[in-house]
Amino acid sequence: MEHEFTGQIQQILASAFGEAWEDIYGTSPLLQYLNIKTKSATRGAKARGSFANIYAVYVLVEDYLKNGFDKREDYPEYEGARFTDLFRRQRELPFGSKLQNHALNSRMNEEFKKYFPQVDYVPILRDPQTNHYWINENLLKIRAGRKTYNIAQPIIGIIDLYIEAKRGAFKKFIETCERLKSVTMEGDSTAGDFIAGLLAPNIDARIFEIVSYAILKLYYHDQTVYFGYDLENIQGENLKLYKTGRTNANDGGIDFVMRPLGRFFQVTETLDVRKYFLDIDKIERYPISFVIKSEEDINELKQKLRAGAERQYSIKAIVEKYMNCIEEIINLTVLRQRFREATAQGYLRDILDEVIRQSRVEFNYDDEAK
Numbered sequence: 001m002e003h004e005f006t007g008q009i010q011q012i013l014a015s016a017f018g019e020a021w022e023d024i025y026g027t028s029p030l031l032q033y034l035n036i037k038t039k040s041a042t043r044g045a046k047a048r049g050s051f052a053n054i055y056a057v058y059v060l061v062e063d064y065l066k067n068g069f070d071k072r073e074d075y076p077e078y079e080g081a082r083f084t085d086l087f088r089r090q091r092e093l094p095f096g097s098k099l100q101n102h103a104l105n106s107r108m109n110e111e112f113k114k115y116f117p118q119v120d121y122v123p124i125l126r127d128p129q130t131n132h133y134w135i136n137e138n139l140l141k142i143r144a145g146r147k148t149y150n151i152a153q154p155i156i157g158i159i160d161l162y163i164e165a166k167r168g169a170f171k172k173f174i175e176t177c178e179r180l181k182s183v184t185m186e187g188d189s190t191a192g193d194f195i196a197g198l199l200a201p202n203i204d205a206r207i208f209e210i211v212s213y214a215i216l217k218l219y220y221h222d223q224t225v226y227f228g229y230d231l232e233n234i235q236g237e238n239l240k241l242y243k244t245g246r247t248n249a250n251d252g253g254i255d256f257v258m259r260p261l262g263r264f265f266q267v268t269e270t271l272d273v274r275k276y277f278l279d280i281d282k283i284e285r286y287p288i289s290f291v292i293k294s295e296e297d298i299n300e301l302k303q304k305l306r307a308g309a310e311r312q313y314s315i316k317a318i319v320e321k322y323m324n325c326i327e328e329i330i331n332l333t334v335l336r337q338r339f340r341e342a343t344a345q346g347y348l349r350d351i352l353d354e355v356i357r358q359s360r361v362e363f364n365y366d367d368e369a370k
Helices: 006-027 029-037 052-066 083-092 102-115 152-186 190-197 205-220 273-282 298-312 316-323 332-344 348-362 365-369
Strands: 124-127 132-135 141-144 147-150 224-227 235-238 240-243 256-259 263-268 288-292 326-330
Touching (some): 006 141, 029 052, 052 102, 052 124, 083 132, 152 190, 152 348, 190 348, 205 240, 205 263, 205 288, 205 348, 263 273, 273 298, 298 316
Parallel strands (some): 263 288, 288 326
Antiparallel strands (some): 141 147, 240 256
16 A cells, blocks of 8 residues: 555655665565554545554554663563553653553554454563563564564654654644634635535544534524423523533543533444444433434434344344434534534634634644644
8 A cells, every 4th residue: 555655654764774675664564554554644634543553553662662672682571561651651642642541452453463464463462460561573673685674763753754744734724724714704605615524424533523513512502492490480591512521532422411401412433333332321321412424314324223233132122222312313414504504693703713622622732832
């Protein structure tokens, strides 16, 4: 696989190894894996970024280099890096503040084996008893011709370059939002087209969640519900949508919460029925509205979820109980319609404001800019 960032990977390898770089790259599944995972580097902030699995490799290789094992032969005697140190370091890296432990524990190895089933080694070695970790040195020492080359330092260089590319793309995204925010004052349709363009199946999951929240927050915010304990004391209250935390966070399956109705919203891009029902189970089968990054018709989405439920559960009563917990499905078509309605009411600039605010928080933009 070759993409725009591949050339930059090749330059790093050529600088490190001279003419041997092609043989090294062709022999190294780990370098080829990094090439696969960095294809979004030059596609802008809207393209899905890959950080969790890459950072799992990064922190282990960094530990390897910090201890000088690229110039020593005693790595097999090393006691290993502590999980707490690796986990803390992951979260210190740009875009890594909310990463979980899954990549270090299993997901990186699982994905690597998916791409390279013929390779005998997995990249991350772990001792569950001590919770210590190692990078598999067999994947760092590459035989090319008559020499053995250590690719640890170029791996760090490749990932650092990828981080810089993604940071630059996100900076441009924020600057575009800021510019379009001022354009809306002049009635230009460019800002609306820009936001509408973020409602697409191939958009980065975090940006999709942020834009969905901004649209729904402004769509609902001037709708009023009335409550009271008796007819003489009825009060109106506007609907308010709250974002419960960072995107992709392990927060029990609740991305947005609406007051005063107590509605829960979960943003997703999968049709894996197990994921939906896991979210429902986490909150004791409380109804959830699902915001799905899909162009499919809502009825078709419901049919697919029902079919998945029937495959998983053979009891009709169980299937119905889960399906009744799906309060509403909001697909891309519905989001676009609600965006048009909010824009027609004059809230385009407010939506851009919210996208900028949430994006700065999500991507630690203010911290990175300092």
